[in-house]
Amino acid sequence: MEDHNNGQNSVPDKKAVALRYREKEGKAPKIVAKGRGYTAESILQAAQRSAVPVYQDKTLVSMLMALELDREIPPELYAVVAEILAYVYRLDKRKKPDIKL
Secondary structure (H helix, E strand, O other): OEEOOOOOOOHHHOEEEEEEEOHHHOOOOEEEEEEEOHHHHHHHHHHHHOOOOOOEOHHHHHHHHOOOOOOEOOHHHHHHHHHHHHHHHHHOOOOOOOEEO
């Protein structure tokens, strides 16, 4: 997930959060990486190299940035993250629920 202002963010202003969902590991996606500035840029580059879809939502990335790494997202974010997972599944219907955002 990436925080963008019409694609005009400078590197210091960028924020990124990576989520992973593995059905066997828990009931909700986990935050596996997050960062600002150059760390965010590195997360986005890693996603691009690995062909991992990037979903842009400034409000959601701000909420996710406040959460701890390697923790499941809280129930109040299930619905919005479910929309992201549906988006990813539509992009690649062949992929199983081992998904990173």
